[in-house]
Amino acid sequence: MTFLELAESIIKEENRPLTANEIWNMAVEKGYDNQLNSQGKTPWATLGALLYVNVKDNPKSIFSKTDSRPKRFYLKKMAGKIDLYENTIPEEPTTKKKKFDFFEKDLHKHLTFYAYYYMQSYTKTINHNISSKKEFGEWVHPDMVGCYYRTQDWKKEVGNFSSAIGLRSVVLYSFEIKRELSFANLRESFFQCVSNSSWANESYLVAARISEDEDFMKELERLSLSFGIGVIELDTEDPHSSDVIIPAKHKKDLDFETINKLAMNSDFREFLETVQIDYTSGKIHNKEYDVVLSVEDISIIK
Structure with a gap:
């Protein structure tokens, strides 16, 4: 199983948009991570990177992502359900950020x-x-x-x-x-x-x-x-x-x-x-x- 095949399986089974971390955590619970042909030390990060790159650079990608924060991934064939789902996500309170809160x-x-x-x-x-x-x-x-x-x-x-x-x-x-x-x-x-x-x-x-x-x-x-x-x-x-x-x-x-x-x-x-x-x-x-x-x-x- 590849990372993208893993993501496709999880999203299809859950039938809703998921963040890269949610996909990975569910894959671990279901034991799908054991089917990956990967020896990397940070597979969760690799999954996220592959999803973002696939959506961005592959016009034939089966995946798409929401405009919400954090980004959630879904299968393009699920597009009709996305608007309804996104409307159920509470918006983050708009707070004015400090000029800089980091160095x-x-x-x-x-x-x-x-x-x-x-x-x-x-x-x-x-x-x-x-x-x-x-x-x-x-x-x-x-x-x-x-x-x-x-x-x-x-x-x-x-x-x-x-x-x-x-x-x-x-x-x-x-x-x-x-x-x-x-x-x-x-x-x-x-x-x-x-x-x-x-x-x-x-x-x-x-x-x-x-x-x-x-x-x-x-x-x-x-x-x-x-x-x-x-x-x-x-x-x-x-x-x-x-x-x-x-x-x-x-x-x-x-x-x-x-x-x-x-x-x-x-x-x-x-x-x-x-x-x-x-x-x-x-x-x-x-x-x-x-x-x-x-x-x-x-x-x-x-």
Whole structure:
């Protein structure tokens, strides 16, 4: 049984929309989890990721999701029953949120979760405090870096062949994280990202709250197109709903002069060493990267 087959069975038996966690918990109660062909350590997170990706990217998907929070999944053939069901769900009280009830550092675990499940990337936080302020400018280091190993799903012979013919099988990411993006901080945040992320294959500006103002979005898209910087919006209430709202332009060549400068930071240097070892050995050393937490453990906004 696959994860999607498991989800289909549970939803069909319950005959109502369910969250990814509800589907998993019911599957465990029914013993369906024992029928999965998976050895992963966090199957509940894998189930959620697969459902979200399937609904979003597969036009022939048998699944759909509700607009409610949290998102619930149902079979498309059940669509006629959804409106009636959704109307029975009590609406959450509308309370005005504080300006911010979280710190930038709280968003690192959200980005780690999203990068791992949706970009197949292993991330590492870069501690700015261990770099000499005399030797570095204000905007030298990104907040987080990441690596995607194309060869991790390839047979060993294919990986060896790609290396032999000079095909690069590693993608390096750079992330600059902000709590919020609006006209008030757009230019400073954007050019900070440009300054410290030009070395990577793909660079992203990441935020938990992004202004929906039409003029702001036009300016954000213009800057992104001009400099090739992508934008990721983190959903702190529903981590699976985080998304790349503007894709980054992929650069084939790395800026090794900047990489050499960044390597004065021990966190970044350790990241480079880990990537080299993992790529050469073909084995991912998860302990050397940021820990990927469960959805429940990364919840920060009540």
